[in-house]
Amino acid sequence: MxxxxxxxxxxxxxxxxxxxxxxxxxxxxxxxxxxxxxxxxxxxxxxxxxxxxxxxxxxxxxxxxxxxxxxxxxxxxxxxxxxxxxxxxxxxxxxxxxxxxxxxxxxxxxxxxxxxxxxxxxxxxxxxxxxxxxxxxxxxxxxxxxxxxxxxxxxxxxxxxxxxxxxxxxxxxxxxxxxxxxxxxxxxxxxxxxxxxxxxxxxxxxxxxxxxxxxxxxxxxxxxxxxxxxxxxxxxxxxxxxxxxxxxxxxxxxxxxxxxxxxxxxxxxxxxxxxxxxxxxxxxxxxxxxxxxxxxxxxxxxxxxxGEEWHPVDEGDEIGVAELTSELLAKTSTLGASTELSPGELVELCYNAIDDESRWNEIIYRMIYEAERAGDLAEAALHKRILSLMPHWERSFNLNRQVMMNATLGVLLQSVVERLQIGVAILDSDGALLHSNQTYFEALTRLFPESVLPSSEQGIASSLTRELLTGELADPANQAGRGDTIILHDGTPVGFRFYPEALKHTGLQRQGPASVLVLRTSLGRDLEADSRMALIELAYGLTGKEAEVALLIAGGKSPEEAAETLGILVSTVRGHLKKAFSKMNVHSQSELTSRLLSGPLGWLG
Missing domain, CATH: 3.40.50.1820 (Alpha/Beta hydrolase fold, catalytic domain)
Structure with missing residues (x-):
């Protein structure tokens, strides 16, 4: 060629x-x-x-x-x-x-x-x-x-x-x-x-x-x-x-x-x-x-x-746009093509598409159907309708993408947590168990070997969780009463409870998710560096770079040394550090180090 x-x-x-x-x-x-x-x-x-x-x-x-x-x-x-x-x-x-x-x-x-x-x-x-x-x-x-x-x-x-x-x-x-x-x-x-x-x-x-x-x-x-x-x-x-x-x-x-x-x-x-x-x-x-x-x-x-050696002919049935869109609407919509939707109903369809993407297709079918029936008079009216609908359409699309991304991240996070053999439970504001992974059940079984705990027995798991919480030891660095706590069992730290910012509003609801409880299940193994990062990202809501900088500072490095290690500017390190301070509610490098070592890294690492 x-x-x-x-x-x-x-x-x-x-x-x-x-x-x-x-x-x-x-x-x-x-x-x-x-x-x-x-x-x-x-x-x-x-x-x-x-x-x-x-x-x-x-x-x-x-x-x-x-x-x-x-x-x-x-x-x-x-x-x-x-x-x-x-x-x-x-x-x-x-x-x-x-x-x-x-x-x-x-x-x-x-x-x-x-x-x-x-x-x-x-x-x-x-x-x-x-x-x-x-x-x-x-x-x-x-x-x-x-x-x-x-x-x-x-x-x-x-x-x-x-x-x-x-x-x-x-x-x-x-x-x-x-x-x-x-x-x-x-x-x-x-x-x-x-x-x-x-x-x-x-x-x-x-x-x-x-x-x-x-x-x-x-x-x-x-x-x-x-x-x-x-x-x-x-x-x-x-x-x-x-x-x-x-x-x-x-x-x-x-x-x-x-x-x-x-x-x-x-x-x-x-x-x-x-x-x-x-x-x-x-x-x-x-x-x-x-x-x-x-x-x-x-x-x-x-x-x-x-070379005129092949003379194909297709005898398929013709279908018009109005007929096609009418058929599709009959299959996808309970209202059918004959019902003209008001602007408010079209807006509602937009937001229904956050959970059901076929609603966007329904909007498109309806507009094309109406444009086909209106003929040459349709373009100005179509433009006006789309222009008024577009802000809602775009907002619903962005929300749909966000929901999909959150669902994907949830699946990935679940995979990471399982691979690290970390038991995770979601609790309400009273400490009642709302949801947990299989590893959490297995951890409870090891902590309370005398208890019979089938994975389907939510009641027994909830009861043992309450018993486990009697060993909560509050972080002395946090006096707000709603901070990170270490969970002790027989005098040994076995878990960590924290209140993610993402659950701040749901925690106000009755029986709404308010805190996360994690249990360690593998006692003799140090966490790898990427595992430590994943854990503090989860615990404090840090980004990957913020977690990386925080770990280096907690490990005894200065901002200048952290910048050299990461190959970035010192000013960039200080920027990440400032954001980490805010998210972890600390005001100095020594406080950050104390917070990390008295938190999940201290007992899991």
Missing amino acids: DAEFLVGESNQPLFLRKWAVDPGNRPAQGHRAVFLGHSQPTHSGMLHDLGAGFRQLGWNAYSGDIRGHGKSTGSQTPLGHLDYEDGWQRAVADMRLLFERSFAGIPWEHRLVVVPNITALLTLEVLKTWPDLARHIVLISPPPNQRALAMFGKTFSRTRCILGSPDAPDEQSLHHLYAFLGSHLKERHHPADVMSTDRALIESVVADPLGWPTPTPAYWYNIFSGMLSAWKWPKGASVLPGTRCLILFGGEDAMLRDGGFLPPVERFLERVGFDDIASARIEGARSALFLEEKRFGIAERIVRWV
Whole structure:
């Protein structure tokens, strides 16, 4: 494979790859060239198998990255971004330049274009002014000519640009788009699953540093504006007579809704002069079938179609946007599509999505359904509605992410605690046992060997916990009566009770969680350094760096020595130390050391 950089508008570097046919494998009819496009989350580097497949069949294959994708990036156009004002027009110019370089000196009848997703839209734009671009054009899962879908996407992303930063990566837009696209899939574990059922392929796309970017709101604004523009041609515009078109899509296809949106696309292509319009459903594939050359033999299928040896026809049933969204609402909402929700009810749906993400899809379905029914009058009303809803929508999204992160951290923390063999119990303000892990039961069994304590016996465990608390010894450094306490059993420190700041408010509720009790279970083993950090992070709410600095100070190092050990500035160490003082309610290094050594590290370490 060869590669070069072209110079696009505004001096934007554009990366172009070429898979050249070996001279001995050149067909008798002369040079033939195929250009391969990419989709939003992919780039030309992922098309090696497809490019090599065409080369093997006698075609010089080219593939390039549109600005904001793959290696066609820079300070003005980072990965996943297009300029808000004219990004789409510049992307169209990029596409034209890549075509000009790929097809230089190649006769019209020997040119082939194979373009998925956004490059399919860009190709339609180029054809408006270059009607004899290529005789054979293959569109793979193109975004459909459904105005209501594009209008919603454009209005949503425009609102995100107005209320936020148009050129900052926007996880919320990415999440909602792929959740909407993937809502009809039979099986979905990751947003990128709309591309393929192949788990290894999805993981490779997501892991690729140039693939699966988080685009900016300005990027999406351009893409959805382009979706509206690509399917709207000037009056009388048409392709050169004899231009052929093949549409390929997956058996589970998010873009064309499994072929339901195909008939309007075919009617449009016929209206602008395409001849011999064919379509083929590739069973087992999804929208990124162009990445699965080895699995589906895409290059060979296309070359057979070019040679008029394959004449596929798909006879699937057409479905309109209103019908589709109405069906989806009937499945996901108790109210159905016919019930128009008030602004207050839409806000309520937003907050319901904190625990049930499908509610966001319901909001999107409802707005698209109403936009489809309203026709040309919908855009201003849609913009007003989304603008008023967006603050609640964003707040609910952030809360949902926070809940998910807390749940994930909870699982990870539980794993760490179990690995360290630490028994953990959550108590209410009266010391009653509310919850505990299995290791806590095991620790109680060792401390009270005469007691029979099945893991299901919450009552016995609660009773033994109360007995254990009679051996509480308050930290003399804390006179507030609600501080850290050492738990003694038979004169030996066996546990530690503390009141995390996170439980301050719940502890005021009757039988609400108020404190945490930890028991040691492994008496003859010193804690490793990372275990000590994890423990004091948990006990005092310190960050990782604050815990690291606190441990070094408690170990006898000065701030200067701690800074040298950690490779950071002394001022940074003092900043971490100041925050640790505040969280631990101490005022000096000696107090901090005393607090740590009289607390969990003193008895567990």
